[in-house]
Amino acid sequence: MSDPLFHPLTVICAGSCFAFSGLFYKLYSDKRLEVQKLKEIPNFQPDHHLLRILNASSNKRLHYVAVEGLVQAVGEPISSQYVPRCHGVIQKITVHEHWKYWNSLLKSWVSKKVNKQQTTNTVPFTLVQPGSFISDVCVRVDSPLEASGDFLQQVHRRVRNAKEGLMDAVLGEISGEKPIALEEREDLLRVGVPLTAFGELVLEQEKIMRIQPPKDGRSFVLIPSDYNSFMQRHQNSVNMWKGLTVLFGLTGSTLLAGFIHAGLKDRKTS
Secondary structure: OOHHHOOHHHHHHHHHHHHHHHHHHHHHHEEEHHHHHHHHOOOOOHHHHHHHHHOOOOHHEEEEEEEEEEEOOOOOEEEEOOOOOOEEEEEEEEEEEEEEEEOOOOEEEEEEEEEEEEEEEOOOOOEEEOOOOOOOOEEOOOHHHHHOOOOEEEEEEEEEEEEOHHHHHHHHHHEEEEEEEEEEEEEEOOOOOOEEEEEEHHHHHHHHEEEEEOEEEEEEEEOOOOOHHHHHHHHHHHHHHHHHHHHHHHHHHHHEEEEEEEEHHHHHHO
16 A cells, blocks of 8 residues: 555546546537637638629628728828827727825735726728739728727837825825826727628628628627638637647546556555
């Protein structure tokens, strides 16, 4: 009974490995099902082929599709307030104040970020086929602010420390609150970047295509990448959970097999 494989720690490790393997298998199964559902969504680029499909569809409508293309402003794009020669179609400028507050229970100063101001600007934009510098076919993106997805890129961030004089320090100690910094940030959906939109596609006036929030309740999503890169990231996640499932399963099986083998060997020698 002195064999280290009989130590309770061995049993605990083997059980933990099987438990983690079961958890990772559940995550792998869920992610694989998600990828399968994503693959069932028709994927298009804004070209004449898509225009013909829409013309042939009932009600000139495709209820849920993915359209990938490059972002192009309709008219003049928005210029960045902080970065020269940087243009976009959606701009979000956020200014936060960082304050310190005296916590009488903890007997210390605690930091807190206050949303002082947030401004969002948009201009109409379309998706055009990659590689087509001049094209008469495009897909207009309607109601982009209603879409989910982290499709804005941070182009500027600056933190300015608050200047504190003697009087300010005294007032801060008395009131129990004092400013410490001002943070400004600008996020853009830039012109020319790849974007994949998941939503309802409709055709108007036989040539104007637009993608919009689906009326059947499904998610309207904007992804800041091309379709293949988006799917590859999901597939990599599937492979990761699969690999962890196998790794922890094999580790648990090895520990269990060693435990059983040592037990049988101990019985024979006794």
